[in-house]
Amino acid sequence: MASPSPQPSDQPPASDVTHLLLAWRADPAVGEQLLPAIYAELHRQAARAMRRESDGNTLQATALVHEAYLRLVDQSRVEWRNRAHFFGVAAQLMRRILVDHARGQHAAKRGGGNKPLTLNDLNAPGAPADNGVEVLALHEALETLAAFDPLQARLVELRYFTGLNIEETAEALDISPATVKREWAVARAWLRRELSTK
Numbered sequence: 443m444a445s446p447s448p449q450p451s452d453q454p455p456a457s458d459v460t461h462l463l464l465a466w467r468a469d470p471a472v473g474e475q476l477l478p479a480i481y482a483e484l485h486r487q488a489a490r491a492m493r494r495e496s497d498g499n500t501l502q503a504t505a506l507v508h509e510a511y512l513r514l515v516d517q518s519r520v521e522w523r524n525r526a527h528f529f530g531v532a533a534q535l536m537r538r539i540l541v542d543h544a545r546g547q548h549a550a551k552r553g554g555g556n557k558p559l560t561l562n563d564l565n566a567p568g569a570p571a572d573n574g575v576e577v578l579a580l581h582e583a584l585e586t587l588a589a590f591d592p593l594q595a596r597l598v599e600l601r602y603f604t605g606l607n608i609e610e611t612a613e614a615l616d617i618s619p620a621t622v623k624r625e626w627a628v629a630r631a632w633l634r635r636e637l638s639t640k
Contacts, residue, residue, distance in 0.1 A: 463522035473515060484510060484532060490605050491536050501543045510535045526606065526614035530596075533604035537581065544577045583636045587629065593617075594629035601626060 462476040488503040488510070513535045514528075522528050580602075588595035593615070600606045600614055608626075612619045 459525040459528070460522075463525065463528050467521065477511075480528070481507070481511075483529060487529065487532060487536060487604055491540060491603055501540070506536055506539060509539050513539075524613065526610045529604055529606065529610075530600050530614040533599055533606075537577075537599060537603050540577050541581045544581075579637060580633075583633055586636065587632060591629070594625050594632070597622060597625050598629050598633065 459476075459479050462472055462479055466472040466476055484507045485503060488506040492501070492503045492506065510532055514532060520531065584595050584598060587598070596615065597611060600611045606614060608619045608622050611626075612622045615622070
């Protein structure tokens with residue numbers, strides 16, 4: 443399947459995307475119908491993720507979408523449950539791409555040029571940060587968090603990288619919105635403490 447190209451920003455209902463995702467496993471040709479339905483949201487996710495990156499990052503949002511899309515279509519063993527599940531996996535892939543890219547830049551610069559950490563954007567998923575949480579530091583903190591609380595780490599990933607709201611996050615994780623709110627507050631407080639020591 444070809445890599446994506448920009449599509450109109452009109453987003454189809456979540457039920458349409460879910461239907462296409464479920465049909466895609468049985469019929470790979472459905473992917474051609476799925477692309478226009480998911481492209482705009484993937485691009486929004488990528489743009490949110492890129493706003494949090496340092497000015498020195500050379501990766502563009504469109505390149506991030508294309509790389510994530512190519513990895514998503516290669517996920518043949520995933521049984522998509524719904525739209526939130528799909529975009530949750532997309533968030534994981536974008537995070538991995540950004541981490542790999544940041545590692546490459548870090549190796550090239552030997553650590554120079556990174557902006558200091560700011561944590562304001564952990565308060566409002568999807569909002570642009572003042573300077574952005576440096577992606578490698580956030581990745582390392584999430585790895586630490588995942589070692590003792592995988593649910594909180596996954597929740598942060600969905601809220602921070604994907605910008606899913608409380609209800610969408612609850613749907614993706616198959617937990618109640620009240621649990622998402624509680625775990626999000628605890629995870630955010632832990633991350634603020636962890637990142638402030640770096």
